[in-house]
Structure formats: structure tokens, C-alpha cells
Amino acid sequence: xxxxxxxxxxxxxxxxxxxxxxxxxxxxxxxxxxxxxxxxxxxxxxxxxxxxxxxxxxxxxxxxxxxxxxxxxxxxxxxxxxxxxxxxxxxxxxxxxxxxxxxxxxxxxxxxxxxxxxxxxxxxxxxxxxxxxxxxxxxxxxxxxxxxxxxxxxxxxxxxxxxxxxxxxxxxxxxxxxxxxxxxxxxxxxxxxxxxxxxxxxxxxxxxxxxxxxxxxxxxxxxxxxxxxxxxxxxxxxxxxxxxxxxxxxxxxxxxxxxxxxxxxxxxxxxxxxxxxxxxxxxxxxxxxxxxxxxxxxxxxxxxxxxxxxxxxxxxxxxxxxxxxxxxxxxxxxxxxxxxxxxxxxxxxxxxxxxxxxxxxxxxxxxxxxxxxxxxxxxxxxxxxxxxxxxxxxxxxxxxxxxxxxxxxxxxxxxxxxxxxxxxxxxxxxxxxxxxxxxxxxxxxxxxxxxxxxxxxxxxxxxxxxxxxxxxxxxxxxxxxxxxxxxxx
Amino acid sequence: xxxxxxxxxxxxxxxxxxxxxxxxxxxxxxxxxxxxxxxxxxxxxxxxxxxxxxxxxxxxxxxxxxxxxxxxxxxxxxxxxxxxxxxxxxxxxxxxxxxxxxxx
Numbered sequence: 299x300x301x302x303x304x305x306x307x308x309x310x311x312x313x314x315x316x317x318x319x320x321x322x323x324x325x326x327x328x329x330x331x332x333x334x335x336x337x338x339x340x341x342x343x344x345x346x347x348x349x350x351x352x353x354x355x356x357x358x359x360x361x362x363x364x365x366x367x368x369x370x371x372x373x374x375x376x377x378x379x380x381x382x383x384x385x386x387x388x389x390x391x392x393x394x395x396x397x398x399x400x401x402x403x404x405x406x407x408x409x410x411x412x413x414x415x416x417x418x419x420x421x422x423x424x425x426x427x428x429x430x431x432x433x434x435x436x437x438x439x440x441x442x443x444x445x446x447x448x449x450x451x452x453x454x455x456x457x458x459x460x461x462x463x464x465x466x467x468x469x470x471x472x473x474x475x476x477x478x479x480x481x482x483x484x485x486x487x488x489x490x491x492x493x494x495x496x497x498x499x500x501x502x503x504x505x506x507x508x509x510x511x512x513x514x515x516x517x518x519x520x521x522x523x524x525x526x527x528x529x530x531x532x533x534x535x536x537x538x539x540x541x542x543x544x545x546x547x548x549x550x551x552x553x554x555x556x557x558x559x560x561x562x563x564x565x566x567x568x569x570x571x572x573x574x575x576x577x578x579x580x581x582x583x584x585x586x587x588x589x590x591x592x593x594x595x596x597x598x599x600x601x602x603x604x605x606x607x608x609x610x611x612x613x614x615x616x617x618x619x620x621x622x623x624x625x626x627x628x629x630x631x632x633x634x635x636x637x638x639x640x641x642x643x644x645x646x647x648x649x650x651x652x653x654x655x656x657x658x659x660x661x662x663x664x665x666x667x668x669x670x671x672x673x674x675x676x677x678x679x680x681x682x683x684x685x686x687x688x689x690x691x692x693x694x695x696x697x698x699x700x701x702x703x704x705x706x707x708x709x710x711x712x713x714x715x716x717x718x719x720x721x722x723x724x725x726x727x728x729x730x731x732x733x734x735x736x737x738x739x740x741x742x743x744x745x746x747x748x749x750x751x752x753x754x755x756x757x758x759x760x761x762x763x764x765x766x767x768x769x770x771x772x773x774x775x776x777x778x779x780x781x782x783x784x785x786x787x
Numbered sequence: 788x789x790x791x792x793x794x795x796x797x798x799x800x801x802x803x804x805x806x807x808x809x810x811x812x813x814x815x816x817x818x819x820x821x822x823x824x825x826x827x828x829x830x831x832x833x834x835x836x837x838x839x840x841x842x843x844x845x846x847x848x849x850x851x852x853x854x855x856x857x858x859x860x861x862x863x864x865x866x867x868x869x870x871x872x873x874x875x876x877x878x879x880x881x882x883x884x885x886x887x888x889x890x891x
Contacts, residue, residue, distance in 0.1 A: 397872035491851050504848050533856035534849070602833045613810060620811075622887045627878035633888040634811070642813030650812060654803070654822050655829060657810040668833060673846030675839050680847060712825060729850030759851060 301326035302460045303782070306369050306517040309463055313362040320368030323463075324353035324412050327370045331414065331461045334785055339436045340456040342375050343383050344415040356410040365520045366409040372462040374453050375416040376423055376499040379403055386499045387419040387449075389432040390619050390626045390644025400497025401529050402466060402508055409524055414462050417452030421646045423468055423501045424612070425449050426476055426718040429709045430648045437705070438480060439783040441747040444702040447477030447718075453511045454481040459785060464512045464521055468498060470505045471604055472697070472722025475734035478511055479697035479752025482736040482781060484769070485511045486518045487722075489759045490729035491536050493522075494529030502611035503534075505604075505726040514779055515735060515769040519543040522762060538760050546763055547770040552586030554768065557690035561597035562721055567699040570740035574751045575696045578737035578772070582694070585771055592686045592693070596679045597724065601716060603679060604723040606659050606672035613656025619644065651712060676727050683728040687758045692765055695721050697734045697752035701742050725756055732756045733765045736778040750778070798827045 301323045304312065312318050328346055335341055349370065356368035373379060376386045378396035380403075385391045399407070406413075420430035428436040428451025436451045438444040439459040446455040450467030454477035457465050467474040469487040478485025486509040493508040500506060510521035522543045528535040558579060563572060583589055621627035621640025628639035645653070659668035686693065698718055708715045725732045737753035753772075757765040773779050803823045807814045814822070865873075871883075879886040 394876070395872075397869045397876075489851070491853070504850065530858065533858070534851075534853060536851050536853055596839070599836060599839055602836050605829070606833055606836075617811075621878065623885055624876035625878075629878065631888075633890060636888060637811035638813035641811060642815075645812075650814070650818065651822065651825060653810045653812055654806055654826060657806050658798075658826065658830070659833075661806065661809060670846055671836050671841065673848060674841035674844040675836055677844050677847040678839065678841070680850060712829070 300330070300460070302330045302463070304463065305513045306365060306463050306520055307514070309369055310362060310365040313368050320353040320356045320412060321350065323368065324349050324370050324414070327414055327462055330459070334459050334461065337437060337442055337785065338439055338455050338459055339434050340372065340417050340452040340459065340461055341415045342385060342387070342418050342433060342452070345382055345413055348382070349412050349414050352410070352412040356412065359410065364409050366406065366411045366524050368410060368412060369463050370412040370414050371406065372414050372417045372453060372456040372465040373403065374419050374450050374465070374467050376419060376468060377403055377466060378497040379413065379416065382416065384416065385432070387421045387431045387433065388644065388646070388649070390640070392432070392626070394625055398497060401494040401531060402525050403497065405524055417456050417465060419452055420449035421649050422499060422616070423449040423470060423473055424648045424652055426472065426715055427703070427708065428452065429705065430646060432646050435705055438702045439785050440482065440749055441702070441745055442786050444704055444745070444749070445480065447480035447702060449473040450477050450511060454478055454483060454485070457481070457483045457511050457513060458783060460782070464510055464517055467509060467511050468501075469507050469509060469726070470501045470608065471726050472719040474509050474511060475697050475722050475732060475752065475754060476718060478734040479750065480702035482750030482778070482783075483511055483513060484515050484518050484736070484779065485509070485734040486522065486762070486766070487725060487732045488522065488526070488762060489731045490726070491534045492731070492760065492762065493525045494527070494532040494535050496529055496531035500615040502608040503615065504611060505608055507726070515733070515766055515773050516544065516547060518733070519547060519766045519770075541763055543763050543766055546767050549767060550586060551582070551768055551771045554587045554692070555690040556582055556587050556589045557592035557686055557693045558589060559592050559594045559597065559686070559693055559695060561594050562695040567696070568701070568740070571696055571700060571751050574738035574740055575753060578753045579694050581772065581775065585775060590690070592690065594682050594686060594724070596675070596682050599675055600679060600724040600727060601720060603672045603675045604727055605655070605716065606668050607676065609652045609656035610660050610669050611656070612652045613660065616649065616653055648712070679724060680728045683724070683730055687730070692768055693756040695754045695756065697721060697754045701740060701749035701751060704744065721754060730756055730759050731762045731765060733769045735769045735772060736781070737772070737776070738778060739781070750781070798823045798830070
């Protein structure tokens with residue numbers, strides 16, 4: 299087995315036993331990037347020199363008691379990384395070099411983790427396929443003609459193709475879970491506020507979360523241990539105690555109650571995906587859990603609620619790109635023309651559509667009908683979740699209605715593309731945590747390769763430990779997470 | 788699945804131009820036409836929220852219940868190198884200041 303194929307846990311054991319060094323591990327990842335990334339296109343920037351230097355520094359100290367020391371990672375390109383180009387996947391920031399790092403990056407630097415580079419995403423995280431990147435699309439390692447999902451598509455493809463041991467991503471409406479599902483890896487969307495957003499480009503500030511994409515649930519727990527906690531620089535991180543998320547992973551789940559919301563099994567869903575999800579849920583009964591049907595009656599209003607609120611917040615957040623303080627400037631003659639032209643030339647189609655939509659729903663005369671109405675429906679959807687989650691330990695649903703679709707299939711149809719998020723957006727509306735784990739493979743009608751299917755496990759706010767325990771129990775009893783793609787030469 | 792693509796909330800080209808100016812976003816003629824049709828069908832889809840009774844319901848903008856998180860009003864100092872890097876990011880700058888066109 300090549301070193302880059304190890305999990306964090308396995309690599310940490312090897313580093314501790316001096317079977318290999320962080321430098322060797324890092325070189326194995328860089329070699330895999332070199333070998334595969336002209337096909338997959340995960341990376342916008344590979345920071346080879348920095349990675350080798352960080353690896354040597356961790357070897358020099360030689361203390362691998364922390365599981366993330368000397369472990370290579372890839373970072374979604376919307377996390378500010380000091381003195382390393384950070385584009386947000388947008389041409390408006392194609393030469394932006396931030397003079398500071400995100401809190402999460404500083405936390406991982408303190409652990410002496412090794413940054414391999416910055417990975418691709420939909421522009422400012424707006425999308426479900428990574429085709430909205432301002433630079434190039436990323437390809438799914440299982441089948442290069444398919445999307446890796448999005449917006450954390452580069453994070454997912456890099457982990458899936460063993461270019462890295464883990465990656466950081468962001469999730470506003472499914473941007474960690476959907477690509478994790480499409481690439482057959484593990485992805486965790488945390489409770490809103492569990493991880494600091496400081497230094498990460500904002501899409502919709504009351505929805506955005508940060509989390510890990512990993513090869514196993516156990517690895518996700520280890521990364522969350524390093525990331526979680528209140529941050530004075532992010533006033534939306536509550537002072538909720540951070541437990542050891544690995545402590546209860548191996549405890550059995552006998553007697554645990556699993557709710558299956560009936561609204562998540564609807565007409566239009568790929569029947570093979572539905573069958574795979576139902577088989578996975580049955581597996582939990584074998585493990586001793588009790589499964590019952592529950593109802594989230596407002597589910598059908600989630601998409602409208604989500605897009606009104608998120609695009610409104612996005613239009614406000616994107617006002618900062620003004621061609622004056624940083625980023626691309628058209629250098630036009632007047633101030634107004636400079637705004638108009640810098641933004642016209644710097645932003646791509648989905649970002650422009652978001653700005654237009656959000657500006658409209660926030661504008662005079664429409665605010666009450668759209669934004670305020672949606673914010674009230676948000677309250678009701680959140681109450682729906684609180685009510686059901688007071689009766690069960692977790693909810694289980696599919697992550698997406700289909701497996702990874704083909705590149706170009708949906709890119710010109712925003713409404714169809716928004717449907718890829720249909721099963722993931724409600725958790726961001728309610729602020730609850732959710733885990734995506736591979737639970738089977740199906741062969742799509744329009745392809746030859748079997749593609750992964752993701753199961754979503756949803757918990758109460760700040761109950762990441764419970765959903766990680768449930769997910770880990772599944773991975774102990776199954777091998778889906780160990781399947782590896784054969785990357786076309 | 789949940790979508791109906793019939794359009795009744797048609798946005799005119801003039802509406803689109805007005806929103807684009809509010810957003811300080813330059814659009815080509817082709818983009819104006821494309822957005823008028825795409826935004827109309829999305830807005831039409833949003834109409835379904837009218838079916839939800841929200842009488843007496845408070846809006847939510849903060850899901851974990853935090854309110855009025857304040858910090859001390861203290862200036863944080865940065866080193867000269869970082870300050871220079873920040874100013875250097877501006878497309879136009881002069882004498883450690885960000886330069887812009889006149890507002891009036």
C-alpha cells in the first residue's frame with residue numbers, strides 16, 4: 299500500500315512507530331498529485347515547497363502524539379492562507395494573496411499539519427458540481443466524465459484520489475456532504491457556529507459552516523477535535539464545551555432510535571439510490587438500532603426558503619468586491635463605472651445571478667414578501683427538526699437524489715442544479731450537524747462505472763459526537779468506505 | 788420533483804436594469820435577457836411560500852440563539868509588514884493609503 303492511501307489514524311500510527319517520516323508521506327501525496335491531477339484537476343495551487351518544509355519541521359520535532367502532526371491536507375480555496383494565493387474560485391480574486399490565515403488554518407499549523415495546496419470549488423462556494431469555478435471544472439475520480447459534486451468538489455476529489463489524507467471544506471447547503479457522497483468519502487457538516495468561520499470567504503453568513511472531508515468517520519472525529527471551539531474573532535461561535543469526539547466512537551448503538559423522514563423518499567429519486575439507502579438503514583437495525591418513520595412536514599418549502607435567504611445574504615456579502623480595496627479592478631474612469639465593470643468582468647454567471655436575486659429580494663417593496671417571509675418559515679422548519687430530534691437520536695436520509703451526474707448536464711439550468719441540494723439544505727436552515735458516509739454503489743444508466751451513494755446521518759445541534767458514533771459503527775460493519783477508484787490513465 | 792416551471796412573475800428588462808444598478812453590477816444585453824427569464828422562473832417558484840401560515844411567527848436569523856455578542860472596544864495593532872501587505876492589495880494606492888475615484 300502506498301503511503302498516500304493511508305487514513306489519518308493509520309498514518310499517525312506509522313509516524314509514531316517511525317515506520318516512515320512525514321516527509322515520505324508528504325512526498326507520496328505530491329507524487330500522486332503529479333501523477334493524477336492533470337486528469338482530475340483538484341488543485342488550483344500546489345504548495346510543494348511549503349509542504350516539504352512543514353513536513354521536515356514536524357519530523358524534526360518528532361512528536362506525533364497529536365494525530366494530525368505531520369499529516370498532509372488540502373484546503374478549499376476559500377480559506378485565507380497567509381502569503382499563499384487564495385482565489386475563492388473567482389477571477390475577481392485570481393491574484394489575491396491574503397496577509398493572514400483563517401483561524402482553522404492557524405489551528406492546524408499549530409498541530410504541525412502539512413498543507414499540500416489549495417483546491418478547486420464553485421465560485422465563492424455557489425454551486426453543486428464545481429463547474430462554476432472561475433478557472434476549470436474538476437472531474438470525479440470514479441468516472442472522469444462526471445462531476446465530483448460541489449462546492450467542495452476539489453476537496454472531495456483530492457481525498458477520493460488519495461492525493462491527500464484529508465481536506466477542509468465549507469457547507470452552506472450541502473457543499474461538503476454532496477461532494478463527499480458523489481466521491482464515496484466521509485464528509486461532516488457541523489452545527490452552525492461549532493467551527494470558527496474567521497478568515498473564510500462568506501457566502502451566506504447565517505448558514506456557512508466549516509468541516510472535514512476524510513476517508514473514514516474516525517478521521518473526521520480527529521479533525522473536528524482540532525477545529526471545534528469558540529473563537530473571539532467569530533462572534534457566532536457559542537461557548538459550548540468541546541468534547542473528545544473520538545471518545546465514544548466505538549460504543550455500540552444498541553437501542554438507539556433512528557428516524558426516517560418520509561418526505562425524503564419522493565418520486566423523481568433514482569430508484570437504485572433509494573434501494574441502496576434503504577438497505578443501509580436496515581443494516582442499522584442489524585446493529586441493534588430501532589428505526590421508525592417520522593415526518594418533517596415543511597420539507598417541500600425548504601428550497602424556496604433556503605434560496606431566498608442565502609441569495610439575500612450573498613448579495614450583501616459580495617458587495618465587498620468593489621475593485622477598490624483588493625481584487626480585480628477594471629480601472630474605469632468614474633467610480634460608478636469602476637464598480638459596474640470590475641464586478642461585470644470579475645464575477646461568473648452563478649455569482650451574478652445570486653447578486654441579482656438577493657438584491658431583488660432585499661429591495662424596497664419586496665423585503666417583507668420574500669426575505670422576512672422566508673426568515674419566518676425558517677423558524678418553523680427549525681422547530682420541525684427540534685420536535686423530531688427530541689423523539690429520536692438521529693435522522694437518516696439520502697444525501698442526494700442521484701449519483702454524480704455528467705459534466706455539462708445541468709450547468710445551464712439553475713433550478714435543476716439547485717435540486718441536487720434538495721436533501722441537504724434543510725440542515726443548514728435548522729443549523730443541525732449532518733454526516734455523509736458511503737453506503738453502497740450503483741451503476742447509472744448512462745455509464746459503465748459503479749458510482750458511490752451517500753447516506754446522511756443528521757443529529758441535534760452540537761451532537762456531532764452522536765452522529766460520528768453512529769457513522770463509525772456502520773463503517774466497522776461495512777467496507778464501502780474502503781473501495782478505491784481506478785483512475786483512468 | 789417539487790418544481791413547477793410555469794412563469795407568471797415576469798420581470799421586465801427595466802426591472803433587471805434597476806436591480807443591477809442597485810447591486811452595482813454591469814450586465815450585457817444578453818445577460819439582461821437571460822436573467823429576466825431565469826429570475827422570473829425562480830421568483831415564481833418562491834411564490835409557494837405564501838401557502839405557509841406564518842402569523843405570529845418570529846423570523847430567525849441566528850439558529851443557535853446567540854444574541855448581542857460584544858467585545859471590548861480596543862484597537863488591535865498589526866505589524867508594519869502586515870499593514871503594508873494590506874495596502875498593497877489595493878489596485879491603486881499611494882502614501883500608505885488606498886486610492887479611489889472621486890465620489891462626486
